[in-house]
């Protein structure tokens with residue numbers, strides 16, 4: 018007989034569940050400005066600690082401090098604020114439209130606006146993002162038409178994707194936004210492949226992969242890291258850690274690893290953690306990683322520490338799995354308010370101008386929505402044609418599909 | 428007898444098996460604390476503890492691969508893949524591993540495993556929440572593939588699947604979770620509480636794998652259907668007045684060939700309906716079997732009505748879905764010989 022005590026299964030649990038008092042004491046937050054900024058040709062081995070810290074620029078008083086500060090002009094910051102506010106307003110309107118039955122489904126960014134809006138500003142034309150469904154800021158900050166985004170969401174007669182895709186799964190090659198798959202993680206490795214192609218062709222373009230905390234558990238994530246590491250691909254690998262994957266807290270995907278960023282270390286990939294609710298910090302880190310890639314120093318893994326304030330999607334109700342007030346307790350605050358306060362502190366913004374901007378932005382979004390709705394919504398008005406369903410499966414329609422299209426009478 | 432939705436019946440099936448056999452373990456994405464995005468495992472973690480019902484990292488490969496290891500150890504895992512559309516990362520584990528452990532080890536290792544997945548469209552889910560990949564499983568030696576069409580069968584088939592000594596792919600037509608959807612998407616759905624097949628017996632019972640059931644007797648033609656398409660075919664028969672004999676296959680592999688052959692020999696005509704794409708779909712297999720077994724009794728070519736050979740679209744969902752109108756037209760053409 019074996020007299021060992023029996024084994025037991027370890028299943029991680031979040032600190033609190035509904036009914037409990039929100040607790041983020043486990044999220045260690047260094048002071049803004051306290052994390053050094055290494056040279057971009059740094060030996061990854063010498064910056065392993067950056068995978069366990071959090072790079073922050075904006076402090077509690079709304080000042081930009083430390084070695085990662087000082088990159089953005091007043092104009093650029095005001096534009097950044099406008100992008101984030103536009104995304105937030107866009108989300109609010111589209112959530113309402115979904116409730117009104119104008120579309121089937123929507124996914125919002127509340128709390129995460131800084132990540133995609135700031136990152137986009139660090140890219141050059143020709144670079145390519147491989148986004149998830151929660152990076153519409155990449156489009157907004159690139160100046161994509163709000164009307165076209167809504168046309169896609171409403172699956173109407175002007176939908177650039179002909180009604181084939183679910184809402185928010187946009188595509189825009191022209192603006193460096195790869196067609197979004199509904200299957201998680203698949204595109205992380207494709208970003209690496211795109212970046213390798215740029216190197217093969219001796220181009221200067223770089224790629225950015227995007228993935229959520231939960232989806233890092235997929236094998237595609239690990240495949241991306243090993244390929245990026247082996248070929249030193251010119252790619253920025255972005256993990257958006259918003260603490261939740263539908264109902265599953267980040268500890269289930271992270272397991273025993275200290276942080277998501279630390280996953281890069283075993284692959285010899287420099288890994289940085291950044292305050293995802295700090296527009297300036299996101300921009301600074303994005304620029305660092307993008308420059309490394311462009312100067313042929315290889316991949317960087319970046320973890321954005323943020324919080325999903327809203328529901329996962331319009332099909333989800335987070336009250337079933339986390340305390341209702343958890344988002345209020347999130348220690349990194351709100352990205353829009355933090356940038357607003359910083360701009361006021363800089364003397365280029367005020368509460369009054371902010372209110373006015375809110376009204377102007379709402380006006381612009383509402384005007385765009387009216388125009389889009391004029392082209393139809395999911396169940397009313399102009400629709401993509403049934404013919405479009407049969408087109409585009411192949412470059413040239415094979416005979417069997419032609420026959421089926423005839424049978425369908427279109 | 429209590430009436431239950433299909434989700435409640437499936438949950439009840441797992442509950443009964445967890446109660447009876449502590450080797451039954453349940454896991455998948457969001458299935459633990461929350462109870463699954465369709466709530467099929469709601470309450471099971473609270474009742475049986477975290478080491479018997481738990482959340483997993485988002486890795487379908489991991490879910491199925493780990494389940495295979497547990498099954499080989501002697502457990503009976505019943506795991507959930509959140510949508511059938513997300514099973515592809517697990518496909519290698521299912522095809523190359525789960526399906527072959529018994530054969531390649533000559534019975535030294537076996538794999539009593541159930542992989543549950545919501546399947547089929549009709550929920551505006553576009554190409555990543557609507558697929559019907561059953562033929563990708565029936566094509567693989569060593570797997571069984573089950574598709575229930577109502578709460579009563581769902582529970583009995585799930586219990587039989589969990590008790591089965593081999594891996595079973597359990598496809599749950601998500602459009603049927605709340606009621607017998609017949610393809611009339613613009614009409615309110617009848618809830619299972621108003622349908623006799625919503626009556627789910629208490630406790631343990633099995634619906635054996637490989638037994639089809641006749642949902643409607645008829646003389647004019649035989650309809651081979653499973654899942655959602657059973658109700659679409661019923662609606663088509665009612666609306667066209669064609670006296671169709673509608674067979675609900677319930678399990679695709681093993682398949683109740685006897686029931687199929689007996690019916691087609693009687694009616695002399697056969698229409699096969701499924702939501703999955705046409706080419707190399709399970710209907711091709713059924714059509715071949717009918718031809719091989721009933722050639723001399725057939726009075727018309729076997730006809731298939733299926734989803735078109737395109738990815739499942741978002742906006743054109745109801746043009747894609749083989750609804751009662753399209754199915755009914757096929758009935759009329761097959762009985763009139765006008766094809």
Ligand SMILES: Cc1ncc(C[n+]2csc(CCOP(=O)(O)OP(=O)(O)O)c2C)c(N)n1
Nearest residue numbers: 151199200201229230231232261262263513
């Ligand atoms: C391969 C695959 N498995 C499961 C899903 C279902 N699913 C959609 S989103 C999601 C959670 C993703 O969480 P995370 O990666 O943290 O991203 P977030 O939604 O938080 O931005 C899941 C499980 C999917 N879309 N694809």
Ligand SMILES: [Mg+2]
Nearest residue numbers: 229230261262
């Ligand atoms: Mg997440």
